[in-house]
Amino acid sequence: MNADPSDGHRPSRGGTRKAELVALASRMFREHGFHGVGMRALADAAGMQAASLYHHFRSKEELLLHTIYVVDRDMVVEQMPLLDGPESHAERLARLVRAHITHIGANRDAWLVAGRELRALSPDRLEAVQSYRRDYQRRIARHLAEGVEAGEFGCPDPRLATLAILDLINGPNEWFDPAGRLSIEEIADRYAEMVVRQLAPPVPAERGEPTTRGNA
Template identity: 65%
Template sequence: MTDVGPEVLGRGPTRAGTRRAELVAVATRLFRERGYHGVGMRAIAEAAHIQAASLYHHFAGKEELLLESIYVVDRDLVVDQLPLLEGSGTRPERLQELVEGHVRHIGTNRDAWWVAGRELRALSPERFDEVQVYRRRYQHAIAEFLAAGTAAGEFDCPDPRLSALALLDMLNGPNEWYEPGGRLDIDELAARYVDLALRLVGCCA
């Protein structure tokens, strides 16, 4: 499995707490509200209460903002989650941490998840491929983790690759319907998904 980090793009990741991250959050909200093609750099600058020239100081153009919006999901999540698979504890315990982190990430980054799910094709082919590297890295790492767990007798996954795909399909599902204030809060939802994930891989909680 190829180890791909932020250096692929020649720059570090945009993280919460930085001015760039604040601008990405504003753009992401507008992309969700109006669609990528319905928002211009001037509108983003106005929503961020800065001059357009200042926005261009941070980002070369609107596509770079879209890429950073998507990377909240398809880079930062992956970078944060993958070390959990190699951490301490049994494999079921590590899987539990990964599932909880994934579901909670959806709950706290709803705009970014919406954009990543619906505006990915607005990227240029080159940048689309950059995103796919991280998506494949996450999928392959989970498949390898399930295969190792099955070999060790901790999971029962005759087809780890298919099980990884099924697990990710399930974990990504709340992006389509989760709303704060619904029947389950995000922590309750994460706990329910842990139980479902362990059952999926043949390990009951």
């Protein structure tokens, strides 16, 4: 996993004030775009001098990096252990899906920025973000492969299935509305059920009958 190119070690969101600034930047980058917001405007919105903001973040790009890391580092580091434990592979996967989607609901600004402003990062910082995304994909794919070996999943191509699952569970980032018909928790539960059902192994057919999936 790549280190943070800005200071030579894995960055941290630690510190209440720093986390508040990341949340503020997330909102402003979402509303106005990365290139539409300057450090002075960010400092004014935070009620501080620009020099004080530079004390926390050496550049606007570094602040963008930490905003994107809310999704593409912190969530990954926090959630991959959800695939470990004594529960069934299906239960652990459902737990990860729920956590992934509820994270979207709790961090909507950061998710939208991570989806729209990624290319504003310099190549080395972009690679640092992408490395976390690849780790997340590989861990899920390994979990699916282990579930196949255990007979819990009917998944001939775990790598492709992983991409399909990520496409599905990232989707609420674009359309979720807190004022909508379903809460983010209800959406998370339904998505978890859908993912596990689609991965169910084929049900052995009666003699003379075609094989069908358990979720047909």
